[in-house]
Amino acid sequence: MSSTAALTSLLTETPASAAEAVAQPHASYWHPATILDWDPTTDRDARYNRSTVPLAKRVVPVRPANAHAHTGEARVQALVAYAPTSNNPSQGSLDMNYYATNYWQYIDELVFWGGSASEGLILAPNPTVTDAAHRNGVRVIGNVFLPPTAYGGQIQWVRDFVKREGDRFPVADKMIQVAKHYGFDGWFLNQETAGGNTQLANDMRDFIVYMRKSGLRVIWYDAMTDSGSVSWQNALTARNKMFFEQSDDMFLNFWWSTQGLANSATLARQMNRSPYDLVSGVDVEANGYNTSVGWASVFPEGKPHTTSLGFYRPEWTFKSASSPADFYSRDNRFWVGQNGDPSNTTTTAAWKGIAHYITELTPITTLPFVTNFNTGHGKKFAIGGAVRSTQAWNNLSLQDVLPTWRWSVTGAGTRVTPSLDWDDPYDGGTALKITGTPVSANDVRLFATSLKLTGNSQFEIVHRTGVGPSRLQAILRIGTTEKVLDLGGFSGAWRRSVFPLAEHAGATLTEISLRVLPGGPITASIGRIGVTNPVLTPPVAPSSVQVEQVSRTSTTTVSARLTWTRAPGPVRQYRVYKWTGTERIFLGGTTNDAYFVPAILLNTGETASIEVEAVSEAFDVSPPARVSITGTP
Structure with a gap:
């Protein structure tokens, strides 16, 4: 991959002391020979590296934001480097500055990118990343980086990787054990080491077949060919089809062309494969949304998408930012476009945002659903409205499902501005903040849901405003009707409001919005939104x-x-x-x-x-x- 050299320049961490270095659990990484010795019963970090969140089911919203976007066609892969290969804390750290991935609604699969010749080539994801992704219905894939010789790659490592013992592949067995123990979904194979031959290519193909029998996903990167040489095809061709036909997806190198992608899609169909199992790579590591992309090659106007799309290093939005607020602004533009509204991506800019092409998905399909708008990092941590820590932090395991639409506000004239606020959280590190002086009723679309209500279901919201009536209403779309809930009253302090939904038992809640009524300036904080079936007994203590x-x-x-x-x-x-x-x-x-x-x-x-x-x-x-x-x- 053309940008792999950048991996060796990632920041490294120096532990505060030898004692802390021994105590701090780190994300796992290996060479092909060292993974053979891995045993979760003797690896003292293994217990700290497990994800326990199951992969959520996702559905298309009943009312998608963008009429231009397609459903059920192209998918999006994100190849993200969260930290250095080594010294990567397993469960977050005491620092707010972190790539808190949170536009999951547009991502289908996340590859935990990394690896270096001097440290390790096989990387298991942090459990924090897998927890957050799975809560949002996104699969997480570990990474294998067999580097070019220019970056220290050794062909012997490739041979060690695919070495057989009878009908077994010992390295594959260990990788399967790692993925199942740690709770992630598969492996991305990036073999760029020169010096192979046909036998090595055949062994790699058989390795893929063997691994997929375990139920794990395998994504192949377009580098090694059927001859064993490394030759980027930038397309599906006769040279790499033997790997594609055995893999779940293939990530095509960055230098593709319109005709090359069209031919690739045709060949995929001839192989009885979906063209969306081909992922056209886009390298955004250096320039983010300023990258020149052949959008019409992947997403031709007025026609079905040609292939899926893969972003290499979308954490540019974080790496290039000057502050958390700048990061969130850049991230919004990356995924949603410069208008900052997934329902309005009309612009003369070349980069229109992924919301212009790909319909968002929602994981909110089962009761209970509760969000505190926790982004997974913050300046402080609050519990029930009281600040219980003033220490900055990051930990994606604690991230909530965030609003499906960021941000979609309707209304005539001047409208309010929603944002995520780290200064006044209710529970966790973030709250939703709405400010402005609306001159008409403004509807802020927040969550697409697919929640079948019961006789015990209730809607709850915790919010506060300055002195004066809140002028806030919650709008629940149930079936084809809108239920308007007046939040009224004075809300100088956090105020919890609960509304029974028993009369809608058996119906499906499909959308949650907030309405801001006109009448002057407003600053409102929303700390929690939930749809629950309340229980009489709390959880049992550990x-x-x-x-x-x-x-x-x-x-x-x-x-x-x-x-x-x-x-x-x-x-x-x-x-x-x-x-x-x-x-x-x-x-x-x-x-x-x-x-x-x-x-x-x-x-x-x-x-x-x-x-x-x-x-x-x-x-x-x-x-x-x-x-x-x-x-x-």
Whole structure:
């Protein structure tokens, strides 16, 4: 791949101390020879690298935003490098600056990009990435990077990779074990090392066949050919079709042409394959939405899409940004276009946003649905309206499902502006903020849903505004009707409103919007929106909380590895606190049964009480399970 050299220049991290280096769990990576020794029972980081969120079902909205976009044709792959190959914390870190992927509605599959000759070639995704992606119905794919010789690649590594033992491929067996243990969906094979022959190519093909029998997905990158040489075809041809016919998808190198893609689509159909199993690569690492793209080659106007589309390094929106607000502005333009409205992508700009071509999908298909608009990183962390930590953080495991449409506001004249706000969260690190002076009723479309209501279903919303009536209404589209819920009243503090939906039992809720009525300026914060069937009993607490390790990281702080036995029944996440005797300080959270706490204020010899609580999908919480830790010298 033409931009692989950039991988070696990613920032590296230096642990604060030797003790912290031993304590901090990291995402896994291997060479072909070293993965053979991997055993989850002896790898002390393995438990911290597991994702537990199942892949959500997604559906097309009843009323998609953009009439120009197509449904059921091209898919989007994103090849993202979140961190260096080595020293990549398993469960987030104490830093807000992170590529918090959150336009999942346009992505079908995410490849956890990375790898370097000096560190490792086979990369398993962070569980945080898989948790967030799966919650949004997006598959996550680990990466194999067998690099060009110019970047340290060795043909012996390729031979080791596909080495057989009888009818087995030992490396494939380990990769299957890794994916199933860690909970991700397959592997991307990027073989760019020169020096192969026909036998090596045949072995690689057989390796793919063997791996797919496990049920994992395999994506092949257009580099190695049937002769074993490396020759980028930038198309589906006779030289690489043997790999495509055995793979789920093939990522076509970046230098494709209109005719080449058309011929590729034709050949795919002749092979009884969908042309959308071909992914036309676009390298956006350097220039993001300023990249020149042959859009009409992939998405010809007035015709079916030619192939799917793959973005190499869309985290440009983060890497090039000057601040979190700048990152979100760039990310919105990348996915939605310069108008910032997925329903209006009309522009003379060449980059119209993916919303112009691809219909959004929603994972909100089962009750309960609750979102606190948590983006998975922030300046602070709040619980139920009270700030429980002022420490910056990132942890995509805690990310909520974010609005389907960002942002689609209807109304005559001046309209309000929705945004995500990290200064005043209700629960987590972010809230939805709406500001402006509407001169007519403004409807802010938020969530596409497919929720079959029951006799116990209710809609809840937590919001607050400045002094004066809130002038906010919630609009629920149920079947073909709109249910208008007046949020009224004065909302200087966080206010929770609950509306029963029993009269709509058996009907399907398809959309959640907010209406802002005219009458002057408004600044409103929405901390939570949910559709639930309330339960009478909270979740059961986790049990057997254990302190696996405590390490001194400074004169006043320690880190700790914690494990516990899961609470019975479905649990959305576990939250970890320090109890001071007068207040609870939030230390972090995970969907897992093991969590690394990077910083706990604790002097030498001092003892602290640590609490772990289970949180349900509806954000009901269990009683805490407790364990004591003592500060080490």
